[in-house]
Amino acid sequence: MSSDNLPWVEKYRPAKLDDVYGQKDVVQTVRKFAKEGRIPHLLFYGPPGTGKTSTIIALARELYGKNYRNMVLELNASDDRGIDVVRDQIKNFASTRQIFNSGFKLIILDEADAMSNAAQNALRRVIEKYTKNTRFCILANYSHKLNPALLSRCTRFRFSPLADSALQDRVDYVIKAEGLKIASDARQSLLELSEGDMRRALNVLQACATAVESGEEITQDMVYECVGAPRPQSVMTVLDAIMSNDWTDAYATMTKIRKTEGLALVDLMSGFVSVLDKYELKPRTRMAVLQGLGDIEYSISKGGSDKIQCTAVIGVIKNALENEN
Numbered sequence: 650m651s652s653d654n655l656p657w658v659e660k661y662r663p664a665k666l667d668d669v670y671g672q673k674d675v676v677q678t679v680r681k682f683a684k685e686g687r688i689p690h691l692l693f694y695g696p697p698g699t700g701k702t703s704t705i706i707a708l709a710r711e712l713y714g715k716n717y718r719n720m721v722l723e724l725n726a727s728d729d730r731g732i733d734v735v736r737d738q739i740k741n742f743a744s745t746r747q748i749f750n751s752g753f754k755l756i757i758l759d760e761a762d763a764m765s766n767a768a769q770n771a772l773r774r775v776i777e778k779y780t781k782n783t784r785f786c787i788l789a790n791y792s793h794k795l796n797p798a799l800l801s802r803c804t805r806f807r808f809s810p811l812a813d814s815a816l817q818d819r820v821d822y823v824i825k826a827e828g829l830k831i832a833s834d835a836r837q838s839l840l841e842l843s844e845g846d847m848r849r850a851l852n853v854l855q856a857c858a859t860a861v862e863s864g865e866e867i868t869q870d871m872v873y874e875c876v877g878a879p880r881p882q883s884v885m886t887v888l889d890a891i892m893s894n895d896w897t898d899a900y901a902t903m904t905k906i907r908k909t910e911g912l913a914l915v916d917l918m919s920g921f922v923s924v925l926d927k928y929e930l931k932p933r934t935r936m937a938v939l940q941g942l943g944d945i946e947y948s949i950s951k952g953g954s955d956k957i958q959c960t961a962v963i964g965v966i967k968n969a970l971e972n973e974n
């Protein structure tokens with residue numbers, strides 16, 4: 650089957666609205682609009698991998714069926730071909746007469762927040778001009794990057810990061826469909842590391858599946874390796890060494906684990922932040938640690954030396970604990 654060569658994010662792209670997981674309210678509302686034949690201009694915004702593109706394409710498939718190609722124009726607004734090209738394409742598409750009249754044509758403008766302000770300004774005129782027989786659906790990650798005049802022409806839907814239960818349902822479906830074996834702690838880590846992004850969940854799952862022999866189980870370590878995130882166990886080993894051992898030992902442990910696992914200091918630091926919940930610390934101490942790590946992260950982004958920032962991390966944590974008493 651040709652779909653075997655597809656990346657799973659494409660292979661498992663929702664074919665109908667029912668396959669869109671975890672966005673019940675949005676799906677329910679757009680379905681209602683469609684049923685009543687009163688679709689407004691739409692704006693879907695929210696973080697990556699939450700189903701914006703999938704939802705509008707699934708909706709369009711349900712609306713137009715075989716007629717999809719005639720009725721839907723998909724444009725990627727971040728293509729750097731300029732607004733003129735986009736305007737021409739829209740004009741051509743919107744002004745060809747429909748022989749079988751079956752409602753509005755749909756123009757999907759993906760990644761609209763990558764458009765320049767001038768282009769967005771031009772677009773609002775275009776939208777107005779063709780409202781008679783077309784509807785626009787604008788997709789973006791950030792609504793604040795869109796021109797207010799554009800926003801006010803659309804009905805807005807926010808796509809939130811997907812709940813773990815939604816990720817889990819879809820991931821389980823794919824695991825079953827692909828006949829994978831996965832340890833339950835590995836599955837749990839996969840969900841946590843995906844942070845509400847279904848695209849990431851499926852990509853990591855596929856990377857893991859490629860790494861194992863068929864029939865072999867996907868382990869938690871593999872998941873961490875594929876994501877490039879440190880394993881909680883290693884993070885805790887370093888954190889424990891910093892908290893309980895002397896300076897030299899703490900530094901040695903940190904260096905060793907960073908080397909064997911190939912971790913950048915910032916990865917280790919985000920690891921600290923996520924395991925810190927498991928430690929019993931006074932609020933003041935926790936605050937001092939987090940604030941200190943924040944400052945160091947900033948210094949690293951400004952090009953601070955790795956060795957100095959490493960020692961600063963140890964210093965921040967030890968200091969915070971010392972001041973606890």
Ligand SMILES: Nc1ncnc2c1ncn2[C@@H]1O[C@H](COP(=O)(O)OP(=O)(O)OP(=O)(O)O)[C@@H](O)[C@H]1O
Nearest residue numbers: 658661662669670697698699700701702703847848
């Ligand atoms: N809610 C969802 N239900 C089921 N699958 C989903 C969902 N969201 C994302 N996916 C999966 O992730 C892939 C990417 O999703 P999609 O292109 O819809 O994300 P997006 O929200 O448009 O992201 P971006 O902002 O990066 O464009 C889809 O092909 C699908 O496999």
Ligand SMILES: [Mg+2]
Nearest residue numbers: 701702759788
């Ligand atoms: Mg998209």
